[in-house]
Amino acid sequence: MAGSKGVGLSRSILYTLVALGGMAGLTRLILGLGATTNLSDAYPWGLWISFDVLTGVALASGGFIMSAIIYVFNLKKYQPLLRPAKLSAFMGYLMFMVGLFLDLGLPWRIWHPMVMWNPQSILFEVSWCVMLYTTVLGLDILIFALERWRMERGVSFFRNIYVLLIVAGIMLSTLHQSSLGALYLLIPEKMSDIWATKAIGLLFFVSAIVGGLSVITLESLITARIYGRKPETGILSSLARAMAFMMLTYFAIKVADISIRGVTIWNMDATHLLFYLEMFTALILPILLLTLPKARNTTGGLLWCSSLAALWVVLTRFNVSLTAYAGYRQIDYFPSLVEITVTVALVALGILVYDLGAQYLPIYEPYRPTSRPIEASLPDA
Amino acid sequence: MSKAMLIDTTRCIGCRSCQVACKSWNCLPGVPAVFSEGSNPRYLSSNTYTRVIFREVVRPEGGMGWYFVKRQCMHCNDPACESVCPVGALRKNEDGPVTYDDSKCIGCRYCLMACPFQIPKYQWESAVPLVRKCTFCADRLAIGLSPACAATCPTQALLFGERSDLLTDARQRIEARPDKYVRHIYGETTVGGTSMLYLTTVPFEQLGLELRGLRTDLGDVPYGMHGRQWMGKVPFIALAVGGAALGLYKFNQRRDKVQQAGKEE
DSSP states (O other): OTTHHHHHHHHHHHHHHHHHHHHHHHHHHHHOHHHHSOOOSSOSSOHIIIIIIIIHHHHTTHHHHHHIIIIISOOGGGHHHHHHHHHHHHHHHHHHHHHHHHHSSSGGGTTHHHHSOOTTOHHHHHHHHHHHHHHHHHHHHHHHHHHHTTOHHHHHHHHHHHHHHHHHHHHHHHHHHHHHHHGGGGOGGGSOTTTOOTTHHHHHHHHHHHHHHHHHHHHHHHHHHHTTOOOOHHHHHHHHHHHHHHHHHHHHHHHHHHHHHTOOOOOOSHHHHHHHIIIIIIIIHHHHHHTSHHHHSSHHHHHHHHHHHHHHHHHHHHHHHTGGGTTTOSSOOOOOHHHHHHHHHHHHHHHHHHHHHHHHSSSSSOOOOSSOOGGGGSTTO | OOEEEEEETTTOOOOOHHHHHHHHHTTOOOOOOOOSSSSSSSSOBTTBSOEEEEEEEEOTTSSEEEEEEEEOOOOBSSOHHHHHOTTOOEEEOTTSOEEEOTTTOOOOOHHHHHOTTOOOEEOTTOSSOOEEOOOTTHHHHHTTOOOHHHHHOTTSOEEEEEHHHHHHHHHHHHHHOTTTSOSOOBTSSGGGOBSEEEEOSSOGGGGTOTTTTOOSOSOSSOTHHHHHHHHHHHHHHHHHHHHHHHHHHHHHHHHHHHHHHHHHO
């Protein structure tokens, strides 16, 4: 393994961070939300909702996007990215689940939406979609494990229902990625005009696609270096074009939305500066960079562009869920040490889970089965 | 059949016995006094379901005057909290109160985010926290009593009764004393109508209540409508996306088969 000394050190740091986060999470469960977080009646939703839930889910959209690209749009050349994307999506939803568990006031009741229904609630729909989609991702990982340990009967069972997993994954993701934005349809009066729009569901969906594409690119480039594989620069470069196109789409929708609603966007307060950072630095800059062949076709360029794109997705979520209230709330919010520690630990946990999966499951290595791999149930795979 | 409360602020003397009665009936602890606006406590919280806001503004006839506006849950006819709650813990009862079921709540706090009047408050200090807010004394209503605050009000500024009767009463008051009342009943149509109806001498806009939980720019449409409109589209999006994905997948499979057959020939 290339650079194994650095990799070993990184792993120890990650394990330490997870341990610290575990302690912080335990403190939160024992002492309660008020004692350990800076949440209040003025800021009922804070860092954990903005990052662990909204950003986490958006960045983990890669699984369903690769499924759609390969099976629905029939672009088979992206096949090598499918399994890593599914693993990173699973890791993302796992982080999200732990984050949500800690954020709920009464986490042991997390199962309530399964039996207590309120069909007019968008959050009710989101919880169902997320539960089902995490199950779909879990089954994907289970299939990898069945292949790895050569449990042929299990693999052949899932081969029969594989198309259902693909279609369900795409449908559930479309719904909850956009519905997470639609949660904010009910609170326009508390939000800054910049973000309080009817188009928020669509905007969340489009930016989630960018989130997924950027994470697939980052993960592919970084793991290539760590596990000493050759980076897939060719297909990643085509993927980067798609990412730039989606970002441009977002920009067009946002500009249209702002001009139709007649929002004045020129101001020099913190809210507007963060909006400019979101739109001009984190959105326009990678789009412009990606028009240069040098940025598109080199690992360094791709790394920079997809990092910027991922940062942009983070900004879109933070701006909608925190910045948008600055003009309305009289109290400021900054996350507590426990909130920050837990969030950092979740990222570390995600990386470690991915690392384990990449080592033990047939993610990169061409699977040499006694029978065919799961994708072989499908044409041309 | 729906009960309501007419809050005639012109009759309120700011004694705050409603606050005391509320705390007594609901067994809520007192909060140390921090005098900031002439009224105390400064904010509603999981321990304070109602408070009287003291406002000193210019009278219609000139000169400064004190105005007292009681704040509590508005008990909307079509509450945003009820529509957002993923487990249906919040419910508008037929007789008026919007009540909360302790045993259902998961603690997601979407109701705190969504309420246009910022009424639901959380027990942040607890390790097993629940949402707390004015219940319109649903327990007292059930045994034929009026809400504790209305029962204790010494000046009949809080009038409890049928919503339709109270609206008629309010309009009569406005007609009888147009010099004393603004021609507007806050809550009659606000966010689709609320069980709390306000009469004032000075327009709500001039009382400086925008950041104190009684906004005037909320409109007459219930906020839950935005959510329901979205949820109405969800089944169609699901069918369209699911159908398109399945259709294209099958199409690709078929085309690949045909191509393969072509190659073999």
